[in-house]
Amino acid sequence: MIPAPGFWQNPPERPGIAAHVLAPFAALAMRLSARRIRNGRHRRVGVPVICVGNINLGGTGKTPTVIALVERLKSRGRIPHVVSRGYGGSLAGPVKVDARTHRAADVGDEPVLLAGFCPTWVSRDRYAGAVAAVAEGADVIVLDDGLQNPSLAKDVSLMVVDAVAGFGNGKVFPSGPLREPLADGLARTECVLTVGSEQAQLQFAARSPMPVGTVMAQGTLVPLATGMDWQGVRVLAFAGIGRPEKFFATVRSLGAEVIRTVALADHQPLTLRLMQRLEQDSFFKGAQMVTTEKDATRLPEAFRFRVLTVPVRLEVADWSGIDAALAQAGIVAG
Numbered sequence: 001m002i003p004a005p006g007f008w009q010n011p012p013e014r015p016g017i018a019a020h021v022l023a024p025f026a027a028l029a030m031r032l033s034a035r036r037i038r039n040g041r042h043r044r045v046g047v048p049v050i051c052v053g054n055i056n057l058g059g060t061g062k063t064p065t066v067i068a069l070v071e072r073l074k075s076r077g078r079i080p081h082v083v084s085r086g087y088g089g090s091l092a093g094p095v096k097v098d099a100r101t102h103r104a105a106d107v108g109d110e111p112v113l114l115a116g117f118c119p120t121w122v123s124r125d126r127y128a129g130a131v132a133a134v135a136e137g138a139d140v141i142v143l144d145d146g147l148q149n150p151s152l153a154k155d156v157s158l159m160v161v162d163a164v165a166g167f168g169n170g171k172v173f174p175s176g177p178l179r180e181p182l183a184d185g186l187a188r189t190e191c192v193l194t195v196g197s198e199q200a201q202l203q204f205a206a207r208s209p210m211p212v213g214t215v216m217a218q219g220t221l222v223p224l225a226t227g228m229d230w231q232g233v234r235v236l237a238f239a240g241i242g243r244p245e246k247f248f249a250t251v252r253s254l255g256a257e258v259i260r261t262v263a264l265a266d267h268q269p270l271t272l273r274l275m276q277r278l279e280q281d282s283f284f285k286g287a288q289m290v291t292t293e294k295d296a297t298r299l300p301e302a303f304r305f306r307v308l309t310v311p312v313r314l315e316v317a318d319w320s321g322i323d324a325a326l327a328q329a330g331i332v333a334g
Contacts, residue, residue, distance in 0.1 A: 004058065008177045011207070012170035019175040026175040033148060033180045037188075040150015045130045048140045048155040048331045053147025055185040056177050059242015059266060060162045061195035063110050063294060064221055064314035066144050069158070070118045072319070073140060076332045081138035083129040084111045085145065086122030088267040093123035094132040104298040109267060110144065112297040118142075127151045140331055147188065148179055155329040158322065159189040162243060163196025163204040163218075183211075190325040191215040195314065215321040223250055224311040231255035235290045235308075236282040240264035240298070247292050251310055259287045270298045279306065 007016035052069060054060040066082060073080045086093065089108035097107050097115040104112050107122040114120045119136065123129025126149055130141045143149075147157055161167070168177040179185075186192070192214055194204050201218050210216065235256045239247040244263040252258055262278065264270075282289050289307045291299075296309045316322070327334035 004177060008168045008171075009165070010169045012167075015169040015171050015176065019169055019171050022175040023171075026172040029174075030172050030181060034184065037148060037150045037180075041127070042150055042153040043127050044153045045127070045134050045141065047134055047138060048329055049130065049143055049152050050140065050326070050331070051143040051146050051152075051154040051157040052160060053143070053145050053157060054160050055147065055179055055182060056161065056165065056167065057173060057179060058165075058177065060160045060165075061219070061221060061314065062145060062160050063113065064312060065158065065160050065193060065195070065219070066114060066142055067117050068219070068314040068316060069322075070114075070142055073142070073332070074118065078331070079137055079139045080118050080142050081133035081136065081140075082111070082114050082118060082120040082142045082144050083126055083133055084108065084114065084120065084122055085124055085126070086111050087145075089122060091122060092125075093121065094125070094129040095122050096120070096132070096136065097122060105269075109294050109297040113294050114144065125151065147185060154188075155331065156191075156325045157189045158325075159185060159192045161192060161194050161204070162246075163194040163200035164246075165243070166204050166208045186211065186214065190328075191217055191321050193217045193219055193316070193322070195219045195221060215325065217316055217318060217321045219314045219316045221246070221250070221312045222315050223254060224313050226311065228308070230310075232257060234259050234285065234287040236260045236262070236278065236285060236287040237290045238262035238264060238278060238295070239292050240266055240268040240270070240295050241292055242266050247310070250312060251290060254310070256290070259285045264295075267298075270295065270300065270303075272300045272302070275300055275303045275307075279303070 007018045010016045070080045086108040097111045097120045099115045111120050121129040172178045233256045237251045248261045293311045326332045
């Protein structure tokens with residue numbers, strides 16, 4: 001796995017020499033992104049569209065946020081369908097994901113996981129995917145990622161931020177970790193959701209003060225109770241997500257004895273050869289292999305019952321900011 005450059009996490013007031021050297025390339029990226037968004041078609045499909053996206057490269061907690069949001073929408077009587085690009089999958093779509101027959105190699109790992117919570121569509125053309133979802137009965141579309149995608153008009157955009165990483169040095173790629181300038185992203189966002197522990201939330205607030213008037217919400221990823229007693233269990237933990245260290249910390253918090261951690265690239269294929277190496281290592285260390293729900297969708301068939309998962313769910317302390325944005329868009333009752 002190629003780690004993000006260290007200077008990306010420098011304080012905004014001291015972004016680093018490399019950030020300044022790369023500034024011309026970042027300026028070009030900003031112009032191209034702004035032009036693409038400005039010239040997009042932003043079409044409507046007859047039902048509200050909620051975008052769950054981010055401004056950072058890498059993982060921020062979008063998938064757990066989508067799960068929490070669709071569950072909340074269903075509790076309010078809505079019929080949400082998720083539309084995803086299907087990163088890492090071979091199918092262009094639009095195709096409705098069937099977790100019984102589709103594999104991560106077909107539609108991507110996140111859609112396979114999301115399909116267990118509500119109808120999920122993979123489509124590289126987000127508009128076409130949304131049209132297909134509406135034809136199948138969706139009365140609200142939840143766009144998984146796509147804050148910078150201009151093909152669909154969004155009624156509500158929720159920006160998800162990892163509270164530990166924050167916005168890094170505040171610079172746009174390659175000078176920093178952002179896809180576009182923060183001010184541009186915030187201008188198209190109704191609510192910012194920061195994901196992390198109480199301590200991480202305090203650190204985010206101190207390091208990344210938000211503009212006055214920004215609607216904020218806070219969430220925490222909490223392990224789902226499965227009945228498994230992890231206390232003292234020796235484990236080899238591996239993860240191919242945006243920030244694998246978050247998963248490793250979660251496993252430790254359950255009381256497991258983490259003998260080894262393996263940080264893989266985000267969405268990295270779990271080949272039979274790789275899994276055989278991990279299994280051999282875990283055998284000699286007397287450890288149980290453990291991974292995330294998302295990674296489990298990419299496991300070879302032979303390993304699906306030999307690797308345990310630690311599912312997590314997003315708990316939002318106060319939904320009022322998100323609910324207000326949904327109510328203002330007419331998606332839920334105020």
